[in-house]
Amino acid sequence: MDGWRNFHMAAVADTPWRVVASCMILILKTLLHLIQPLSLIWLLLGLWLLSRVIKQRSLGLLAPGAAWLLLTLMTCTPLPSYLLAGLENQVPKVKLAELPHADAILCLGGGAEPGLVEPMGIQLKSAADRLATALTLAAADKAPLLILGGGGFPHDGRLYSEADAVGDYLRTHLSLKADIHSLGVCSDTHDEAVKVAALMQQRGLKQLLLVTSASHMPRSLAVFRKAGINPIPVPCNYTSSLNRVGEQRWLHLPHVQGFESFNGWLHEIVGHWVYLWRGWV
Numbered sequence: 001m002d003g004w005r006n007f008h009m010a011a012v013a014d015t016p017w018r019v020v021a022s023c024m025i026l027i028l029k030t031l032l033h034l035i036q037p038l039s040l041i042w043l044l045l046g047l048w049l050l051s052r053v054i055k056q057r058s059l060g061l062l063a064p065g066a067a068w069l070l071l072t073l074m075t076c077t078p079l080p081s082y083l084l085a086g087l088e089n090q091v092p093k094v095k096l097a098e099l100p101h102a103d104a105i106l107c108l109g110g111g112a113e114p115g116l117v118e119p120m121g122i123q124l125k126s127a128a129d130r131l132a133t134a135l136t137l138a139a140a141d142k143a144p145l146l147i148l149g150g151g152g153f154p155h156d157g158r159l160y161s162e163a164d165a166v167g168d169y170l171r172t173h174l175s176l177k178a179d180i181h182s183l184g185v186c187s188d189t190h191d192e193a194v195k196v197a198a199l200m201q202q203r204g205l206k207q208l209l210l211v212t213s214a215s216h217m218p219r220s221l222a223v224f225r226k227a228g229i230n231p232i233p234v235p236c237n238y239t240s241s242l243n244r245v246g247e248q249r250w251l252h253l254p255h256v257q258g259f260e261s262f263n264g265w266l267h268e269i270v271g272h273w274v275y276l277w278r279g280w281v
Contacts, residue, residue, distance in 0.1 A: 042071055042254045075254035078241060080261035085240040087268055088214035091221070091233050096136055102207040102232060105143045105178070106196055107134035108220065109150025109186060110213070114165035116155070120173075122165050127213050129237035131166065134211045137234070138178040143209060146170075146178045147199070149192040152185035161185045189220055189271075190280045193227040200229065213237035215264055219272050222281035239264065 045068045052061055073079050111131035115123035124131070138146045150162025163182040170180055181199070186192045200208065210231035212220050217235040224231050240261060241248060275281045 039254045042068070042075065045071070071254070074262055075256070075258040076252055077258075078248060078250065080258045080265065081241040083265040084215055084261045085242040087218060087265060088235070088238050088240055088243055091214065091217045091235050093214075094234055096133070096140065096142075096234075099137070099142060099209065099232065099234065100207070101141075102143045102209045103205040104145040104147055104200070104207075105134050105137050105209045106147045106192075106211060106231070107131055107149065108189065108192060108210070108212040108216070109148075109162050110216075112150075112166050113162055114153055114155075114160040116160075120169055122169050126239075127237050130211055130213060133234060133236040135170075135174075135176075137209060137211070138176050141177060144178055145181060145203075145205070146176065147181045147183065147196060149183045149186050149196075151187070159185060189216075189223050190227075190275065190278075193220075193223045193229065196224070197227045197229055207232065209234050211236060213239070214243070215239070215268055219268055219275065219281065222272075223275060226281055 045064065049061060049065055049068055107130055110125065110127040112122045112124050112128060115121060134146060137143065148163040148167050150166065152159045152161055154160075161182065161184050163184060163186070167180050167182040170176060183192060183195045183199075186195065196208070199205070208224075208229060208231040210217075210220060210224065211234045214235035214237060217233050221231070221233055238244060241257075272281065
């Protein structure tokens with residue numbers, strides 16, 4: 001009993017020091033964040049604007065003030081995540097076990113690139129969830145054929161294919177029951193849709209599981225339907241903070257993720273209008 005009392009008293013006595021240590025760690029993390037280039041620019045610009053306002057020198061502050069406000073909205077608030085979530089949530093989320101069997105699985109490009117110095121021969125990118133999801137479907141025997149899309153990467157006068165590099169890696173290192181077919185170098189999603197439509201007609205394929213990032217899925221579905229294919233969507237790679245684990249903070253220190261989310265949203269919006277103009281959707 002005395003031992004438990006001594007332990008309890010020691011724990012209580014130790015609590016203030018733990019609080020101090022936790023506060024110090026939080027302060028150090030905050031300072032480390034503030035000296036990052038993005039945070040430093042935001043902080044210095046904000047302090048300069050504040051000093052001008054205090055000194056009542058507001059002339060010429062419209063442009064820098066608008067720049068600081070835009071920077072704050074893009075990097076300190078969840079606005080970019082809300083924009084991106086608007087795209088990601090257009091197509092219902094799925095569970096792989098509940099998906100039907102199909103004739104083929106199509107993994108759109110963007111998840112990897114050829115890696116000449118990488119031990120695997122490929123380098124995974126931010127959209128590697130596409131490849132992981134497609135491989136999970138193939139491992140679950142959801143289809144006897146895995147189709148790989150992707151772009152081209154020029155290097156030393158040669159054009160390297162993402163789909164070929166990924167296909168070579170899978171054949172060499174994994175034992176999949178599904179056959180692997182590379183679409184070669186594709187210029188864009190429309191090119192992938194045209195090639196897949198021709199392949200499906202040639203092989204008599206009817207049902208297709210389409211794997212791509214959730215934010216890219218609405219435009220992809222429109223392109224493939226325009227090409228005469230009505231695929232089963234398998235959205236993945238949810239990058240909006242609203243669709244990820246973690247607390248949603250309404251205001252925080254600048255973070256580059258906001259730029260990435262806004263860039264992903266803008267890419268899809270502009271891409272949709274370009275495809276609409278070209279008659280691809």
